[in-house]
Amino acid sequence: MHDMVKGSNIGLAALSENADSVIVSLGWASPTGEGDADVSVLLLDGHGKVRSDADFYFYNNPVAADGSVQLLGKAPAGEGSEDRIGFDLTAIPPEVERVVVAASRYEGARFGELDDLRVTLADGSGDDLLRFAIDDAGSVSAFIFGELYRRGEEWKFRAVGQGYDDGLAGLATDFGVDVDDDAEDAVPAPVGAEESPQAAGETDALREPHAGAEAGAPLEAVPAPRRSQEGPAPKKAAARPRTAKKKVTLPKAVKKSLAENDSWSEARLFPVSALKSDRDRETRATSVLLSVMAQVPEFGRRLTAAFGAPAGRMETFTEVSLPHGDSPRRPDGVIRVERAGKLWTALVETKTNGNALKPEQVQAYADIAARRGYEAVITLSNDVALEGSPLVDVKIDGRRKHKVALWHLSWAEVAHQAQMLLRHEGVGNAAHAWLLQELLHYLQHENSGCHGFQNMGAAxxxxxxxxxxxxxxxxxxxxxxxxxxxxxxxxxxxxxxxxxxxxxxxxxxxxxxxxxxxxxxxxxxxxxxxxxxxxxxxxxxxxxxxxxxxxxxxxxxxxxxxxxxxxxxxxxxxxxxxxxxxxxxxxxxxxxxxxxxxxxxxxxxxxxxxxxxxxxxxxxxxxxxxxxxxxxxxxxxxxxxxxxxxxxxxxxxxxxxxxxxxxxxxxxxxxxxxxxxxxxxxxx
Incomplete structure (x- = not known):
């Protein structure tokens, strides 16, 4: 890994052949355990300014519509935490010349109070390419860690290390963002969103519970409004971004059931009553998850962006047969994403009901992926991965030119991401919201085998x-x-x-x-x-x-x-x-x-x-x-x-x-x- 100093720069192509998609991680530690910060990204043109407010990505606007930028959220790392950002560099518009990566603190907190400030950049296979450690952040409330910038057809990274006294709003304003922080408790529309009158009503529904709602009732998905068939909805001026964090109150609506009595079970898209064996559970869970990932782009992108997948058209497959020695291997699933004529492929190995991953299986899939030029192997089980303690020991042949990344998801992480989209961040399509709701019901059913970590082990x-x-x-x-x-x-x-x-x-x-x-x-x-x-x-x-x-x-x-x-x-x-x-x-x-x-x-x-x-x-x-x-x-x-x-x-x-x-x-x-x-x- 390349260690950088303030002001230095390096071309990504010199560090990796797989740098079209990168993950930038900003990290810090706090002596009290209570210190934190939030990341933000600004896309700048040749004049050093955003083209519009939509080029400002932060907690109130975390995902670019074209998939070029996606804030992936925080994860524990070492003695602190890391806030990660996924970049699909092939999707960044050509008029964008610089991408600023920053973070900010609030309520009088300063970066000088945090320890071990750092930024790392990893390529699409998960290999860390560079690291920039910061020792002199000082008493500032916003901080630019680094920036990605173009030089001809190549992307480079510069270690910046520059602080701002005026917080996130001051930093954003300096780069041309028109920040609106007047209304402290308003719930803003996403940056650059177009909203119909019906959609505006939907936003109001998010702010207040429905009449007659029962406290503590199960949360229902809020479907997106249907567009009029007579023509496009009238455009509404895009809301200016606000650095005050969103406050969203979810409706607690309860639909009156038409069933004669409580013994009637509602028909579900993904039934679980017929699941009798571990093999049935694995096959059904894999098919259910991969099909929803392909049909709900927001969800599929959320799960794969952290693995270096580009933002593109996704197709998923199950029970694929691939040659391997004397007998073919059949991974539980395959994910393929196409963008600009290029394919990103991951093999998927699934376990349910607390069954452990088998190292020899995962090793075989890693070997197949390396030979066929696939980018990743994704394992999915009830276990939660820990830093420095892999669930399976897989050896990657360093002599091979093509590198394969090994990633792990737990069923708890899958359910978490579905909940975040469905119940808190919103899904822009009624059918997509219904599919996510059916997926959650399936994952949380006692017979699915997808309950997450559920055994403290033999010790x-x-x-x-x-x-x-x-x-x-x-x-x-x-x-x-x-x-x-x-x-x-x-x-x-x-x-x-x-x-x-x-x-x-x-x-x-x-x-x-x-x-x-x-x-x-x-x-x-x-x-x-x-x-x-x-x-x-x-x-x-x-x-x-x-x-x-x-x-x-x-x-x-x-x-x-x-x-x-x-x-x-x-x-x-x-x-x-x-x-x-x-x-x-x-x-x-x-x-x-x-x-x-x-x-x-x-x-x-x-x-x-x-x-x-x-x-x-x-x-x-x-x-x-x-x-x-x-x-x-x-x-x-x-x-x-x-x-x-x-x-x-x-x-x-x-x-x-x-x-x-x-x-x-x-x-x-x-x-x-x-x-x-x-x-x-x-x-x-």
Whole structure:
């Protein structure tokens, strides 16, 4: 990998023969685990300005219509996170000469507060080509990491490293974007969108629940309006981009069923009742997924862009026979994407119902792909991939000129992407929305076998017993297996919660800078041996802290908790009363602990006991309050799998319960009368 310094540049063709599609990743780490930033992209013409506001891609406008730019979202990496952008360089219009890659922070946060700022660029096969590490970001709220630019027919990359004091709006304005940040709570139309009067009504429907909707009802897809047959809909002026983040309220509409009674089952496009064997489940799941990917371009592109696939016409196939030695091989599926006369091809190997991938199968497909000039092999199973811990060990022959990329998807990631499109970002076609809804129903059905990670592994029970009777020793490889399973579980919990909320939900890493994943997991394994606890932290976009979860294998208890900092102004008793009001609908068994400076802990008690006497939360010795810790406890499952009594289900239920009943309660309006000043100021 080529290391760059500020101001240097290099041609992509000199680094790879597969650089038509690239993934640019911006990364950072935070000492507290709470720091984050958001990426943005600007397409500039020969004058160094955007051609129109539609050339500005950020969280409110994440995908180019031609597929040339796609913000792929955040993923945990090392001790921090990475925000990735997919570029199809063959699709960028010829009048665009530069592509600026930047990131921004908000509410007074500065890039100088983050560690390990870096930008990396990978080619279509997933190989990292270059890296630019930044050590001097300084006190700025927006930062240009680098830029892609043309020199004749070649694309090059320049390491920029330039900061802006005025945030994302200031950066965008400097490049000619007409930013509209006046209306803080408006829900803007996508940049450059054309909208009919019916579509405008559809947007209104997204803002408010339908009349008569029931709280907590299942979310329904919002179909796109049908265009008039008499002619094109009148064009509406494109909305100016706003850097304030979108706030979307989804309708909670419930259709009245026409069934005579609850025993009637609605007919589904993808039935699951006839699935009897693992082979049936694998065949059906592969066909269902690949067919929806081909028919819903937004969804197909979302899944393949991160693998270096171009934006083009996609076709998918199942049970294809390919020659391999004495007998042909039959991968579960094939994905082909055509753009500008070029084909991108990936072989697909699928497993369901918790079955493990077979290394010899994946190795054979990698060899076939290399010989036939295919770009990738995609594995799909219930397991969640971890950085530095591959699910299968596949050797790629370095002597071959053609490189094959090996990628992995979990069924949980597939469901997450479908949820994000269907329930939060919107699908521009009613039939496409219905197809995604049918896919989600299929994936979430108990008989599909596509439930994601669902087994803590063979080491789980022996480790729990070893911790109980104190017979485990540090360095036992079974401890490391349990730690990896725990990380996979936390990743899956984040995917599920993020899909439901429509927010980024990621595990927090607090390892020292430069620590590799294997060393970090070994340290976690040693701590597990010493204290019998597994610990993780989850950051949910839009919340003021992190949700912590601890599994105590000695006591069999799960603890979910959330720390709230003390307000900068006011009196401790006012803080305590306000906190109790905000938690009016929280569970009575919620534990509230007062955090005090320089001490291990302050007063504590259940919410049920503190509601009539909030003053009991105030330290009697006058110690300074630094915040409050809210915690819920529950018993954890005893089995390693996903049964009702299983550990995996108990962790998932604990996180969802805590978020729904506690974290969300902190954001709800108070339910009883209170002084106006108290009602206006949210705790923390």
């Amino acid at each position: 789980w029970v022996p480790v729990r017993r070893g911790i109980d009777d104190e017979t485990l020793c540090q360095g036992d490889p079974r401890l490391l297996e349990v730690v990896e399973s725990w990380e996979r579980l936390i990743r899956q919990v984040c995917l599920g919660l993020g899909g439901e909320l429509g927010h980024k939900v990621l595990p927090v890493r607090r390892a020292k800078r430069g620590t590799d994943p294997g060393a970090r997991r070994a340290e976690m394994a040693d701590r597990l041996c010493a204290d019998g606890r597994l610990h993780a932290e989850i950051r949910i976009e839009g919340t003021a802290g992190v949700l912590a979860i601890t599994a105590d294998l000695r006591t069999g208890k799960l603890r979910t908790s959330f720390d709230i900092p003390a307000p900068d102004q006011g009196y401790p008793l006012t803080w305590a009363k306000r906190l109790v009001r905000r938690l009016a609908e929280a569970p009575a068994d919620l534990h509230v602990e007062t955090l005090v400076e320089g001490e291990t802990g302050g007063p504590r008690g259940t919410l049920e006991r503190l509601r009539p006497e909030p003053g009991d939360m105030i330290p009697k010795n006058g110690a300074q309050i630094t915040g409050f810790r809210l915690s819920l406890f529950k018993g954890m499952g005893s089995t390693r799998g996903r049964t009702e009594s299983g550990f995996i289900r108990s962790v998932d239920d604990a996180v969802h319960r805590f978020h729904g009943s506690v974290v969300e309660a902190l954001d709800r309006p108070v339910t009883r009368s209170a002084p106006a000043a108290d009602r206006a100021e949210a705790l923390g």
